[in-house]
Amino acid sequence: MDKQVRRTAPAELIAELKDLLGERFSISGPVCEQHGHDESYHETAAPDGVAFARSTEEVSAVVKACAKYNVPVIAFGTGTSLEGHVAALEGGICIDLMQMNNIVAVRPEDLDVTVQAGVTRKQLNDYLRDQGLFFPVDPGADASLGGMAATRASGTNAVRYGTMREAVLSATVVLPDGQIIVTASRAKKSAAGYDLTHLFVGCEGTLGIITEVTLRLYGIPEAISAAVCAFPSVEAAVNAVILTIQSGIPVARIELLDETAVTAVNRFAKLDLLEKPTLFFEFHGSEQGVAEQAEMVGAIAKEEGGERFTWASKTEDRSKMWQARHDAYYAALALKPGRKGLTTDVCVPISRLAEAIHETRADIASSFLTAAIVGHVGDGNFHTIFLIEPGNKGDLAEAKRLSNRMVERALAMDGTCTGEHGIGYGKMHYLEREFGPAADLMRTLKRAIDPKNIMNPGKVIRL
Amino acid sequence: MDKQVRRTAPAELIAELKDLLGERFSISGPVCEQHGHDESYHETAAPDGVAFARSTEEVSAVVKACAKYNVPVIAFGTGTSLEGHVAALEGGICIDLMQMNNIVAVRPEDLDVTVQAGVTRKQLNDYLRDQGLFFPVDPGADASLGGMAATRASGTNAVRYGTMREAVLSATVVLPDGQIIVTASRAKKSAAGYDLTHLFVGCEGTLGIITEVTLRLYGIPEAISAAVCAFPSVEAAVNAVILTIQSGIPVARIELLDETAVTAVNRFAKLDLLEKPTLFFEFHGSEQGVAEQAEMVGAIAKEEGGERFTWASKTEDRSKMWQARHDAYYAALALKPGRKGLTTDVCVPISRLAEAIHETRADIASSFLTAAIVGHVGDGNFHTIFLIEPGNKGDLAEAKRLSNRMVERALAMDGTCTGEHGIGYGKMHYLEREFGPAADLMRTLKRAIDPKNIMNPGKVIRL
Numbered sequence: 001m002d003k004q005v006r007r008t009a010p011a012e013l014i015a016e017l018k019d020l021l022g023e024r025f026s027i028s029g030p031v032c033e034q035h036g037h038d039e040s041y042h043e044t045a046a047p048d049g050v051a052f053a054r055s056t057e058e059v060s061a062v063v064k065a066c067a068k069y070n071v072p073v074i075a076f077g078t079g080t081s082l083e084g085h086v087a088a089l090e091g092g093i094c095i096d097l098m099q100m101n102n103i104v105a106v107r108p109e110d111l112d113v114t115v116q117a118g119v120t121r122k123q124l125n126d127y128l129r130d131q132g133l134f135f136p137v138d139p140g141a142d143a144s145l146g147g148m149a150a151t152r153a154s155g156t157n158a159v160r161y162g163t164m165r166e167a168v169l170s171a172t173v174v175l176p177d178g179q180i181i182v183t184a185s186r187a188k189k190s191a192a193g194y195d196l197t198h199l200f201v202g203c204e205g206t207l208g209i210i211t212e213v214t215l216r217l218y219g220i221p222e223a224i225s226a227a228v229c230a231f232p233s234v235e236a237a238v239n240a241v242i243l244t245i246q247s248g249i250p251v252a253r254i255e256l257l258d259e260t261a262v263t264a265v266n267r268f269a270k271l272d273l274l275e276k277p278t279l280f281f282e283f284h285g286s287e288q289g290v291a292e293q294a295e296m297v298g299a300i301a302k303e304e305g306g307e308r309f310t311w312a313s314k315t316e317d318r319s320k321m322w323q324a325r326h327d328a329y330y331a332a333l334a335l336k337p338g339r340k341g342l343t344t345d346v347c348v349p350i351s352r353l354a355e356a357i358h359e360t361r362a363d364i365a366s367s368f369l370t371a372a373i374v375g376h377v378g379d380g381n382f383h384t385i386f387l388i389e390p391g392n393k394g395d396l397a398e399a400k401r402l403s404n405r406m407v408e409r410a411l412a413m414d415g416t417c418t419g420e421h422g423i424g425y426g427k428m429h430y431l432e433r434e435f436g437p438a439a440d441l442m443r444t445l446k447r448a449i450d451p452k453n454i455m456n457p458g459k460v461i462r463l
Numbered sequence: 464m465d466k467q468v469r470r471t472a473p474a475e476l477i478a479e480l481k482d483l484l485g486e487r488f489s490i491s492g493p494v495c496e497q498h499g500h501d502e503s504y505h506e507t508a509a510p511d512g513v514a515f516a517r518s519t520e521e522v523s524a525v526v527k528a529c530a531k532y533n534v535p536v537i538a539f540g541t542g543t544s545l546e547g548h549v550a551a552l553e554g555g556i557c558i559d560l561m562q563m564n565n566i567v568a569v570r571p572e573d574l575d576v577t578v579q580a581g582v583t584r585k586q587l588n589d590y591l592r593d594q595g596l597f598f599p600v601d602p603g604a605d606a607s608l609g610g611m612a613a614t615r616a617s618g619t620n621a622v623r624y625g626t627m628r629e630a631v632l633s634a635t636v637v638l639p640d641g642q643i644i645v646t647a648s649r650a651k652k653s654a655a656g657y658d659l660t661h662l663f664v665g666c667e668g669t670l671g672i673i674t675e676v677t678l679r680l681y682g683i684p685e686a687i688s689a690a691v692c693a694f695p696s697v698e699a700a701v702n703a704v705i706l707t708i709q710s711g712i713p714v715a716r717i718e719l720l721d722e723t724a725v726t727a728v729n730r731f732a733k734l735d736l737l738e739k740p741t742l743f744f745e746f747h748g749s750e751q752g753v754a755e756q757a758e759m760v761g762a763i764a765k766e767e768g769g770e771r772f773t774w775a776s777k778t779e780d781r782s783k784m785w786q787a788r789h790d791a792y793y794a795a796l797a798l799k800p801g802r803k804g805l806t807t808d809v810c811v812p813i814s815r816l817a818e819a820i821h822e823t824r825a826d827i828a829s830s831f832l833t834a835a836i837v838g839h840v841g842d843g844n845f846h847t848i849f850l851i852e853p854g855n856k857g858d859l860a861e862a863k864r865l866s867n868r869m870v871e872r873a874l875a876m877d878g879t880c881t882g883e884h885g886i887g888y889g890k891m892h893y894l895e896r897e898f899g900p901a902a903d904l905m906r907t908l909k910r911a912i913d914p915k916n917i918m919n920p921g922k923v924i925r926l
Contacts, residue, residue, distance in 0.1 A: 109705055109814035152654045163652050166629065181901040187810035188842045189626050190879035191615045191665060192886055193894050193923060194905045198661035202654060219711040242572055248682040250713075288755055347650040351572035379651045416653035423655055431656050438644035441912070442657045448911030449904070460656060 004458055008091045009048040013069045017051055017093065020061055024052040024099070035076050035086065035094040039141075041342050041388070041396070042084030042426055047074060047094035054099050056172055056180055056211040063209065064178030066093050066454055074456050075205040077118065077147030082343060083424025085151065085204050089458035097146055100211060103127055112169055112186060114214045117146020133217045136161035136252075139420065140326045146210045151422040152202030156325070159245070159378030160252045160284070161218065163420070168201050172212035176450040186214055199445075204422055205456040207449045221284035224252075225294060225313040226321055229281070229306040230274035234258060234361065237277045238354035240297075240304040241377045245350065247300070249293050253282035254378040258361065260335075261328050261372040268331030269324040274308055279377070280325055282318075325374075332372040332385045339370075339387040342396070344403040346410035347381040347419030356409055357382060363402050369395065371402070381419035408433075423460045431461060467921055471554045472511040476532045480514055480556065483524055487515040487562075498539050498549065498557040502604075504805050504851070504859070505547030505889055510537060510557035517562050519635055519643055519674040526672065527641030529556050529917055537919050538668040540581065540610030545806060546887025548614065548667050552921035560609055563674065566590055575632055575649060577677045580609020596680045599624035599715075602883065603789050609673045614885040615665030619788070622708075622841030623715045623747070624681065626883065631664050635675035639913040649677055662908075667885055668919040670912045684747035687715075688757060688776040689784055692744070692769040693737035697721060697824065700740045701817035703760075703767040704840045708813065710763070712756050716745035717841040721824065723798075724791050724835040731794030732787040737771055742840070743788055745781070788837070795835040795848045802833075802850040805859070807866040809873035810844040810882030819872055820845060826865050832858065834865070844882035871896075886923045894924060 017025045026032075027049040036046035048071075053059045066073045072092025079086060088094060100116035103124065107113065108131055115124060122142045124135050137148060139155035147153075149171060154163035161167070170184040173196075183196035200208055231237035234256070241254050257265065257278045266273055279301070283293040298309055312318045324331075333341050348356045357373060364371045364384070375382025384406060388395035407417045407430050417423075417430035432439050442461045446453075453463060480488045489495070490512040499509035511534075516522045529536045535555025542549060551557060563579035566587065570576065571594055578587060585605045587598050600611060602618035610616075612634060617626030624630070633647040636659075646659035663671055694700035697719070704717050720728060720741045729736055742764070746756040757774070764772055775781045787794070796804050811819045820836060827834045827847070838845025847869060851858035870880045870893050880886075880893035895902045905924045909916075916926060 107812070107814060109709070110812040111709065112812070152658075154652055154654075158652060162629075165652070165658070166625075175904065179900055179903075181899075181904060183901060185874075185879045185897065186812045186877045187844075187873075187879040187882065188813070189617055189621060189628070189810055189844060189882050191617075191881045191883045192879045192890070192897055193665070193902070194670070194908055195615075195628070195658075195661040195665055196898075196901055196904060198658040199908075202656070202658055207657070219709060221711065246572070246574065246682060248684065286755060289752055292749060292751055347652055349570070349573040349575070349649045350651070351570060381650075381652060410650075411648075414649045416648045416650040416655045418654045419650065419652050420654045427655070434648065434655055435659075436644070437642055438646060438659055439656070440642075441638070441644060441659060444911050445657055445662075445908070448907050 004090050006091050007071050009071045009093055010069055013065055013071055014049060016065050017049060017062060021051055026050050035096065036088055038079050038081040038084060038086050040082045040084060041340055042087060045087035045089050047088035048091050050094045050096050052096045052099050056174065059095055059174045059209055059211050060178045060180050062093060062095055063174050063176065067177055067452060070452055070454065072454050072457050075150065075209045077144030078120065078141065080141035080143050081151055081424060082421045083426035085422060085424040085459060087425065089425060095209065098144065104212065106131065108133060110186065111217045112214055113217055114212060115145050117211050118144050120144050121148065128217065132220050134220050135215055135217055137164055137167050145213055145215065149201050149210050149213050150203065150205050154420045156253045156255055156376055158376060159254055160250055164201055165198065167215050168197055168213050169216060170214040171197055171200050171210045173200050173208040173210055175208045176452065176455050204424065204460050206446060206460045207455060223285060223287045223290040224318065225283050225290050225311065226318045227281045227294060227309060227311050228273065228278060228321060229301045229309040230276040230278045232276065232305045234277045234357050235354040236304045237279050238357065238377060240279065240301050240306065242350055243300045244297055245378060247296060249296050251281055251293065251297065251378060252284040253280065255280040255325055256375040256377040256382065257328060258373040261332060261374050264331035264335050264372055265324045265328055268327060268334050271324060280321060328374045329385060332387065336370055336387045340390050342386045342388055342399040342403065343383055344406060345381060345383040345419050345421045346407055346415055346417060347379060348410050348413045348415030350380040352413040353377060353380050356413060359409060360384060360406050363405055367398060367402060369398050379419065425459050428460065428462055467553050469554050470534050472534045472556055473532055476528055476534055477512060479528050480512060480525060484514055489513050498559065499551055501542050501544040501547060501549050503545045503547055504803055505550060508550035508552050510551035511554050513557045513559050515559045515562050519637065522558055522637045522672055522674050523641045523643050525556065525558055526637050526639065530640055530915060533915055533917065535917050535920050538613065538672045540607030541583065541604065543604035543606050544614055544887060545884045546889035548885060548887040548922060550888065552888065558672065561607065567675065569594065571596060573649065574680045575677055576680055577675060578608050580674050581607050583607050584611065591680065595683050597683050598678055598680055600627055600630050608676055608678065612664050612673050612676050613666065613668050617883045619716045619718055619839055621839060622717055623713055627664055628661065630678050631660055631676050632679060633677040634660055634663050634673045636663050636671040636673055638671045639915065639918050667887065667923050669909060669923045670918060686748060686750045686753040687781065688746050688753050688774065689781045690744045690757060690772060690774050691736065691741060691784060692764045692772040693739040693741045695739065695768045697740045697820050698817040699767045700742050701820065701840060703742065703764050703769060705813055706763045707760055708841060710759060712759050714744055714756065714760065714841060715747040716743065718743040718788055719838040719840040719845065720791060721836040724795060724837050727794035727798050727835055728787045728791055731790060731797050734787060743784060791837045792848055795850065799833055799850045803853050805849045805851050805862040805866065806846055807869060808844060808846040808882050808884045809869055809878055809880060810842060811873050811876045811878030813843040815876040816840060816843050819876060822872055823847060823869050826868055830861060830865060832861050842882065888922050891923065891925055
């Protein structure tokens with residue numbers, strides 16, 4: 001973590017923001033407290049005030065005011081990040097974007113949509129359903145689309161549809177001096193100039209605040225089916241994944257649950273899955289295409305010793321199955337009531353995935369902690385949820401030690417220290433390890449774009 | 464264009480580079496001349512010397528030497544760019560990367576490959592074929608992969624497989640001070656830090672020199688088939704494209720040729736296509752999947768008045784058809800022997816494509832110039848090839864006037880001034896028009912990363 005210098009909002013700034021937003025600017029303790037933490041184990045650091053913005057222009061005005069007093073600005077969506085992204089480490093003003101929840105324009109012919117940052121992915125998909133369209137990126141939480149863009153989120157559908165990196169066509173961004181820019185046109189491709197869109201996707205609010213995004217959409221597939229299959233080992237399951245990807249089968253989802261995760265899900269959702277490493281699949285396409293994909297994957301699973309390959313083509317069976325997958329985190333927590341979860345995620349080249357998971361499981365087996373593994377394995381991405389007793393320093397230290405080993409292993413395998421959770425302030429030291437001299441270039445970018453270091457300071461890159 | 468100050472390489476630098484590279488550094492007139500222009504109408508601006516590098520370390524050494532003397536450095540691949548990208552506008556040293564032509568590693572399990580910048584796309588695909596793999600980005604020219612990354616190239620397969628933006632997983636880059644960085648790990652996705660890969664993809668050598676790239680690969684599809692269909696109007700053809708994309712049919716290629724382009728291709732390749740707006744399609748998948756796609760597209764084409772829907776499932780028929788498409792540029796030139804081509808490309812949201820092409824054709828019809836339109840219409844991207852007499856200022860002015868109208872129209876439709884050719888020095892004024900205040904941010908990036916402005920100066924962004 002950088003050495004923090006507290007830059008508390010002065011009374012003049014508070015007064016200016018009150019003038020600007022009236023009731024929509026708050027310095028109430030509980031409101032600030034609630035905006036100082038995300039869903040992770042990281043400690044709360046409350047901002048000095050929370051501005052509930054309703055437009056890009058308001059965000060710009062707040063940022064300009066903060067810039068004038070050299071006070072930090074932290075963007076806030078649903079608060080579902082996992083590496084302390086929203087903690088006001090140096091104090092300052094939080095801008096809550098959830099009142100910016102308009103769907104600005106849906107353009108079915110262009111398969112794109114423009115939304116304000118506070119629109120959530122479920123809100124968007126509910127809105128799109130009648131038009132036969134959907135937005136595929138699904139990190140589990142019903143996060144805001146601005147927040148998902150800012151953390152380069154992904155989730156279960158990424159193996160087929162990509163992550164926020166691929167989903168965002170263009171963004172409206174408020175820069176650290178309050179200037180408003182649009183990063184790109186709505187053209188599906190462009191060779192014009194530097195790629196500003198990708199500069200802001202994943203910057204975690206440290207280079208600017210995303211207030212609007214234009215996203216790629218897809219037609220709801222004619223047919224969807226899903227399947228569950230147990231495997232004798234994690235290696236066998238991962239081999240089935242590798243063969244599936246290599247065969248070019250356009251699976252929409254391939255998720256792995258290890259034995260512990262399956263046990264947890266069985267208890268939590270009252271299922272009777274075999275308590276073995278298990279893959280959940282989903283197929284999208286035409287009736288014929290889905291049947292063909294399923295047949296091919298079934299054959300691959302059989303080859304790898306898959307057992308009880310079970311279909312779920314009815315919507316309710318599928319929903320139940322994916323609900324169970326999405327609840328894996330809560331299901332794992334329920335294994336040891338009263339514990340909290342410390343979750344970490346890495347992503348490795350798929351050829352190294354079985355090894356990475358195998359060694360992580362060996363670490364867990366030799367530890368006193370309980371931990372479950374789930375993964376978006378089609379991408380080589382997996383998560384470990386360590387169950388720790390709140391306030392127990394030994395548990396926390398052990399979870400961090402195992403998490404550290406998991407990250408170091410991923411880096412040694414030419415992987416990344418986070419596939420989708422982001423850096424926040426929890427993984428800043430790994431960024432240096434992962435990028436080496438390229439981290440200096442990130443510092444150069446941060447200093448050039450945000451010379452006063454007011455945008456979400458103390459996150460992503462050490463200065 | 465920026466005001467250019469000539470920064471000729473001093474004798475000391477020439478001597479240092481001679482020491483460093485021996486025979487592989489040349490100041491011969493014809494060698495310099497050859498490295499001062501691309502395939503476009505833009506004038507030659509020869510560098511003061513050409514360094515033929517064989518490794519990233521050599522590129523770094525050359526860049527360091529140039530930085531010491533504040534002398535420009537311009538990277539050179541196959542010289543097939545189209546907006547004057549390689550012209551040494553202020554003099555300086557050209558680094559020719561074509562001797563860096565090693566395929567460093569193919570990893571079939573991970574569906575990725577690492578190549579040096581000078582490997583061409585055909586060389587790579589020849590190498591991959593036996594392993595059942597291919598690299599899809601195909602801009603027509605057998606360009607170097609480093610150059611394709613640097614110009615964010617795309618081409619006929621982009622509608623399904625994306626452009627170099629999606630294809631590059633990671634790059635090795637020599638920065639303006641000679642430092643070597645790797646922009647990302649080989650993980651398929653990452654939420655770690657700023658997206659450095661996308662900063663360099665499309666920077667046209669103005670922020671650094673790409674010396675190696677790691678690229679996504681795909682399995683060669685089990686089945687490939689292609690089709691040609693004529694339409695009563697460009698609108699009808701484009702409507703068929705929109706319906707195809709909206710239906711989620713994963714076509715691999717959809718190319719449009721207008722009447723003039725079809726006429727040109729008929730003469731050049733001795734074909735007998737109907738001389739009407741025509742779509743070329745290609746489908747990739749399983750035997751069954753390809754048949755299904757073809758049937759769906761056939762039905763859509765029929766609805767839009769498509770005529771003579773013709774299949775080419777045999778490899779030789781397909782090759783002939785795509786050769787004709789790739790030769791469209793030369794075929795158009797052959798319509799008026801002795802003329803040169805001035806080609807421009809734009810990309811618009813697909814809902815505006817018919818209108819954009821219709822109005823461009825109206826412009827051509829009311830002009831004294833001959834011009835043909837071809838397009839990667841699945842992406843909303845199209846090109847116009849204006850035939851101009853070499854040295855005829857009236858022709859050049861008229862081609863520029865029409866090209867300008869085409870770009871302004873695209874910008875008014877929320878499109879981009881170039882879908883795939885890039886900015887070079889031919890389209891710098893449009894970059895300002897397209898991005899407005901965001902162009903200032905590009906300047907900030909350029910100044911921060913290349914404070915001496917030695918990397919390909921006078922290109923992409925005005926300083």
